[in-house]
Amino acid sequence: MQNLLKNERLFNILVPVISAILGMLAGAIIMVLGNYDPVAGFEALFSGMFGTPKAIGETIRAASPLILSGLAVGFAFKTGLFNIGVEGQLLVGWLASVWVGYAFELPAVLHVTLSILAAAVAGGLWGMIPGYLKAKFKVHEVIVTIMLNYVALYVTADLIKRYLYAGNEKSYRIHESASLSSPFLSQITEGSRLHWGIMIALIAAVIMWFILEKTATGYELKSVGYNQHASMYAGMNVSKNVILSMTISGAFAGMAGAMEGLGTFQNMTVLSSFTGTGFDGIAVALLGANNAFGIILSSLLFGGLNTAAPQMNFDANVPSELIKIIIALIIFFVASGYIIRVIAARFSKEGK
Secondary structure (H helix, E strand, O other): OHHHHHOHHHHHHHHHHHHHHHHHHHHHHHHHHOOOOHHHHHHHHHHHHHOOHHHHHHHHHHHHHHHHHHHHHHHHHHOOOOOOOHHHHHHHHHHHHHHHHHHOOOOHHHHHHHHHHHHHHHHHHHHHHHHHHHHHHOOOHHHHHHHHHHHHHHHHHHHHHHHHEEEOOEEOOOOHHHOOEOHHHHHHOOOOOOEOHHHHHHHHHHHHHHHHHHOHHHHHHHHHHHOHHHHHHOOOOHHHHHHHHHHHHHHHHHHHHHHHHHHHOOOOEOOOOOOOHHHHHHHHHHHOOOOHHHHHHHHHHHHHHHHHHHHHHHHHOOOOHHHHHHHHHHHHHHHOHHHHHHHHHHHHHHOO
């Protein structure tokens, strides 16, 4: 145990795992208190997550935008910023991808690429706004990003109604050449909506890792996040790095929107409320310790929990809202990592 405490990296991996287990155990206690069968509930839950090829496909599909949302939050965290505006950046990226997917007729590979790039650019520009205000006027990014979430929600709804409206509160569908859907993936997962977006999300995770860990730019971004004054003394351009960080974070979020627009739905709905995917990205990044590969794993967990909730309700008569409670408990235990560390240290001393 003592060696474990000295190994910071290993401990950072262990805390999310312990937190997920504790969250599940607390959920089981809540089921018992509510006169539900926790064994049947978790059997239905895990069956809904991984029990069939279709369940696996839906879990991976749901994880795709969560990975990118988590990368957006995690990238900002790694550079000392709190991007709580991922939801808004996701929405503008979603709209941009659908517009390019509908407005142009191009060869498939080019069309998909251009649509995803449009989403990244739109999300990046939306993220650049709070970055610029933070860098130039010291306006806190949390306040600006929260406000921009609502601006994005209503602006995208208005633009759809003005220029892309196909009726029934939806935009026009994208052309097949811009679609990420795959008959092959759907067939091997027995009719799930799994699409090629998961490959894009995994590539994005590698890109985030490479930028932060293997490039001079990533070193500067992290340095500015850790200590702006020391970075400025070392000759780094703090303002430029703050703006760049929020822009890259927003680009990841915009691509998360493209996963929905080009993959799952093939269009965009006129939304009256947030999707929640951008906010879930905060929890995903927290559980994944803001590590690109940890975010992939936590996205699979959160995606599976969200897609399996209805089956838990249908098979075991356990309210699907309990999943939200379990997710909240997992986040609570992750945030209590310091307490876990103290308890582990105490056990270490007693074991001497």
